[in-house]
Amino acid sequence: MLKKILKGTGLTLLAVLIVGGLVFLLRSDPILMIPGKQLSGEVVPAPSTWEICNQYDTVALEARPEDPYSVTVGCLQHEGRMYIPASNPTKKTWPQLVKENPNVRVKIGENVYLAKAEQTDELSREVVVRLSIEKYPEYAHLLKPDEPTENPSWIFRITGR
Numbered sequence: 400m401l402k403k404i405l406k407g408t409g410l411t412l413l414a415v416l417i418v419g420g421l422v423f424l425l426r427s428d429p430i431l432m433i434p435g436k437q438l439s440g441e442v443v444p445a446p447s448t449w450e451i452c453n454q455y456d457t458v459a460l461e462a463r464p465e466d467p468y469s470v471t472v473g474c475l476q477h478e479g480r481m482y483i484p485a486s487n488p489t490k491k492t493w494p495q496l497v498k499e500n501p502n503v504r505v506k507i508g509e510n511v512y513l514a515k516a517e518q519t520d521e522l523s524r525e526v527v528v529r530l531s532i533e534k535y536p537e538y539a540h541l542l543k544p545d546e547p548t549e550n551p552s553w554i555f556r557i558t559g560r
Contacts, residue, residue: 429459429471437467438504440511445559449481451507459506462496475530481557488553516555
């Protein structure tokens, strides 16, 4: 009896691993912290203002058009422009890919926008912290506007292309 149970459990586990592996290999959009490939969705022209990003906690960013690599990222909107912060950018793949080729695609909701992501320093650290606290108040205790950070951050401004 125990042999049958173990055999059934083993076969079920094997089936789950096979299905999970196939889903992982065939994925398009990123899944939480797991990078994806080419973003799915309707490609539409970039909006004149990026206020739509305030309606979503995260967006998906696709870099490297020739071999798409997509990630889930937070976004900030300031004066109609969208910004994507990258903390510890030298330890992550996507900021390096975006610096090599700024042509990206951004998925907000079900729409995919052709965009350009350019590193900028036009927002002060204080503004980035304030915008972050306003949008993500649950992380306010982690953000200290007056203290310098050990980890560098890059900010990418997103524009339509």
